[in-house]
Amino acid sequence: MVRWILIGVLTIGIAGTAFWGYQEHQEKNAILIQAENTYQRAFHELSYNMDLLNDKIGTTLAMNSKERLSPQMVEIWRLTSQAISDVGQLPLTLLPFNKTEEFLSNIGDFTYRTAVRDLKKDPLTDKETSTLKELYKQSGELKDELRQVQHVVLEENLRWMDVQLALATQEEQSDNTIVDGFKTVEKKVEGYTESNVNSSITGTSSKEHEYQFLKGDKIGKEEALEESKKLFNVKNENNMTVTKSGEGSDIPTYSVSYKNDKKNGYVDISQQGGHPITLLVNRSTNEQKISLNEGLEKAKTYLEQNGFKDMTIFSSNQFSNVGVYSFLYNQDDVRVFSDAIEIKVALDNGDLLGFTARNYFMNHKERDIPKPELSIKEAKNKVNPDVEINEEHMAVIDNDIGEEVLVYEFLGVLGNETYRIFINAMDGTEEKVEKLDGTELNFARRTKEKVPA
Amino acid sequence: MTYKKMFLFIIIICFIVVGLQTSHTPKQVNAFTSQVIQKGAVGDDVIELQARLQYLGFYNGNIDGVFGWGTYWALRNFQYEFGLKVDGLAGLTTRQKLVEASEYDRKYVKEQIKKGKDFTHYGGVDNTKQTTPDKEEKQQNTNNKNNQQGANNNQQTKAEPTAVNVPQGYSQNDIQLMANAVHGESRGESYVGQVAVAAVILNRVESSTFPNTVSGVVFEPRAFTAVADGQIWLTPNEQAKEAVLDAVNGWDPSGNAIYYFNPETATSDWIWSRKQIKKIGKHIFAK
Numbered sequence A: 001m002v003r004w005i006l007i008g009v010l011t012i013g014i015a016g017t018a019f020w021g022y023q024e025h026q027e028k029n030a031i032l033i034q035a036e037n038t039y040q041r042a043f044h045e046l047s048y049n050m051d052l053l054n055d056k057i058g059t060t061l062a063m064n065s066k067e068r069l070s071p072q073m074v075e076i077w078r079l080t081s082q083a084i085s086d087v088g089q090l091p092l093t094l095l096p097f098n099k100t101e102e103f104l105s106n107i108g109d110f111t112y113r114t115a116v117r118d119l120k121k122d123p124l125t126d127k128e129t130s131t132l133k134e135l136y137k138q139s140g141e142l143k144d145e146l147r148q149v150q151h152v153v154l155e156e157n158l159r160w161m162d163v164q165l166a167l168a169t170q171e172e173q174s175d176n177t178i179v180d181g182f183k184t185v186e187k188k189v190e191g192y193t194e195s196n197v198n199s200s201i202t203g204t205s206s207k208e209h210e211y212q213f214l215k216g217d218k219i220g221k222e223e224a225l226e227e228s229k230k231l232f233n234v235k236n237e238n239n240m241t242v243t244k245s246g247e248g249s250d251i252p253t254y255s256v257s258y259k260n261d262k263k264n265g266y267v268d269i270s271q272q273g274g275h276p277i278t279l280l281v282n283r284s285t286n287e288q289k290i291s292l293n294e295g296l297e298k299a300k301t302y303l304e305q306n307g308f309k310d311m312t313i314f315s316s317n318q319f320s321n322v323g324v325y326s327f328l329y330n331q332d333d334v335r336v337f338s339d340a341i342e343i344k345v346a347l348d349n350g351d352l353l354g355f356t357a358r359n360y361f362m363n364h365k366e367r368d369i370p371k372p373e374l375s376i377k378e379a380k381n382k383v384n385p386d387v388e389i390n391e392e393h394m395a396v397i398d399n400d401i402g403e404e405v406l407v408y409e410f411l412g413v414l415g416n417e418t419y420r421i422f423i424n425a426m427d428g429t430e431e432k433v434e435k436l437d438g439t440e441l442n443f444a445r446r447t448k449e450k451v452p453a
Numbered sequence B: 001m002t003y004k005k006m007f008l009f010i011i012i013i014c015f016i017v018v019g020l021q022t023s024h025t026p027k028q029v030n031a032f033t034s035q036v037i038q039k040g041a042v043g044d045d046v047i048e049l050q051a052r053l054q055y056l057g058f059y060n061g062n063i064d065g066v067f068g069w070g071t072y073w074a075l076r077n078f079q080y081e082f083g084l085k086v087d088g089l090a091g092l093t094t095r096q097k098l099v100e101a102s103e104y105d106r107k108y109v110k111e112q113i114k115k116g117k118d119f120t121h122y123g124g125v126d127n128t129k130q131t132t133p134d135k136e137e138k139q140q141n142t143n144n145k146n147n148q149q150g151a152n153n154n155q156q157t158k159a160e161p162t163a164v165n166v167p168q169g170y171s172q173n174d175i176q177l178m179a180n181a182v183h184g185e186s187r188g189e190s191y192v193g194q195v196a197v198a199a200v201i202l203n204r205v206e207s208s209t210f211p212n213t214v215s216g217v218v219f220e221p222r223a224f225t226a227v228a229d230g231q232i233w234l235t236p237n238e239q240a241k242e243a244v245l246d247a248v249n250g251w252d253p254s255g256n257a258i259y260y261f262n263p264e265t266a267t268s269d270w271i272w273s274r275k276q277i278k279k280i281g282k283h284i285f286a287k
Helices: A002-062 A066-088 A098-116 A126-156 A160-169 A177-195 A221-232 A292-305 A358-363 A376-381 B002-030 B044-055 B069-081 B092-101 B106-115 B136-148 B172-186 B191-206 B214-219 B238-248
Strands: A240-244 A253-259 A264-270 A276-282 A311-319 A322-331 A334-346 A352-356 A388-398 A404-414 A417-424 A430-435 B259-261 B276-280 B283-286
Touching (some): A002 A066, A066 A098, A066 B214, A098 A177, A126 A177, A160 A177, A264 B191, A276 A358, A276 B191, A292 A322, A292 A334, A292 A352, A334 A358, A334 A404, A376 A388, A417 B069, B044 B069, B044 B106, B172 B191, B172 B214, B172 B238, B191 B214, B191 B259, B191 B276, B191 B283
Antiparallel strands (some): A240 A253, A253 A264, A264 A276, A276 A352, A311 A322, A334 A352, A388 A404, A404 A417, A417 A430, B259 B283
16 A cells, blocks of 8 residues: 555656656757847848848949949948947857958948048049959858858758857867858958958058157066055055066056055056056045045146146046046147046045046157148038037047047037037048937936046 | 213124124025036036026026036026136136026925926026926835935935936946946956956957947857856946946056956967956956
């Protein structure tokens, strides 16, 4: 009798476990499928976009009317960005696929530059036309390769989850068609990028300048420690550690970190000349005692003490009990946007909490600023007449293709919004238009702005 | 006798004058504090500044306690109309002129802000016409919101500013998402280590080999372990948010890195082939 009861209970138990296991399995599958679908969508979209891209570049070559060319370029630009976003959705991070992304990005930059230009006045040069032809050919090959992979995927019902698994486990499954296909694509593109080096596509992404202004002799670890003691406002070096930067660093630096029970400090000091590049101090701030305006005075004093001359305040913002200030280099009343320094001041006691001069050191030099060819009145005429201009400055900014240009900077109001508009002071091009006030739905409240570095 | 009377009289007058002055001074104190209010400021003085500018019809935006562009242009117009130096700073003279020219119904304004209502403060209009009737539900909602923005609190009264400064080009959502990622990825790291992780996310957005949006970078499959294993959905602490804010404001302790990894747990050989910049805490930052 007991035996039968025991068998019954065990049978029910086993059946229950099996049922539970089956349900779990089903759930897991559902999730896997969902993830798989997302990957599949991105992948098929990518193939489609590449095809379309190739098609559009092709039609561009056949076009003659300049009026049509600009919108077409914009369309290509849009497609490249979409294709890049599709690549980003695929689990390829560990598979080197960045050459392809770079290639797409280069097409985007090229078409964008052409699209924003007045093609009537300034038509495509022969060189640009041949670049376009080259791109057409290359994107065609790329498209074919991707279509090939796509075909195999569909034919053999391959799964992206397997790719992910293969990449994650690092076991070289030599027969993974997708991985191999993408490797082939990447190999192909590697060749393209090299052959395009001398054409006009490269050097489009904003130019990184060369830290020319880092003057002075090389310093050693000891001097770096001395310097950071001053910066952290401490006497002994018990709680400090110094490390040297590795070979990937833009410029050789010493990193000094400091820690006691009240605050953490961290500073990067250039080995060349011992200039502080980035400084951060972390501590809890108490109730606000000084105003944003007084904090600004502290920040200015700090700049002067550290030998930064001719810096003008560009923006100030209060976040909790901290004031964040942005300064621009000012050369004969021309504000140089790339030479920026940011400073953070605690509004409880006026201590310096942060400082970053990376942009300043990277870009700063004495510039030959030419005389503007347009008068301010002529420049104003280039601005949308609906914008009411309230403030004007001269400035040097980096334009879309990463060149420094002399501009008139106008701050104006249209409706309830504030805009910053840059008009080239030499030829009157509208270089940049920025809206300076954001409205957000999330907190159903107005949010305010801060201006970028 | 008469001298004594005269003397008494003078003394009494003196007292009255002194009394008048002392009773007069608190009125002044009642208005702005002595700070120079400039663009970007947050707090009670800004609320008063906006309310007074609105009373005179210069300011049409929300009275939210954040000195943004709208307030800036309103203040400049005020300075222009009243023959003051046009600098967009509410210094002593400007504040005095403003106090003389306008009225400020502190109680009304504070109450509206506390209740989280849409309201205005124009001169010559009945207050009851400038606000919406009470609603319990709405009030609670906004109170919650105010709590979320508690970081903004720097005043003794409960009527906090209803907006926050956000860096140009970023929404609070972007910052929140990044804070989530930073918290999930580098909970145990030092503050600088967290700023560096946030900076890497931003450097990737800038880089042409990564997606061009914050969410694109964060959700790129297999890019961040915290996204893959769900740790991204842990509630971030204030420190993570501050770290993100610093990174967005231009601090980059990573030295322009676009990769980082923990050498103890990194499984990919490929990551070791990147050029290393530095090590902060457990993470190695690389190009």
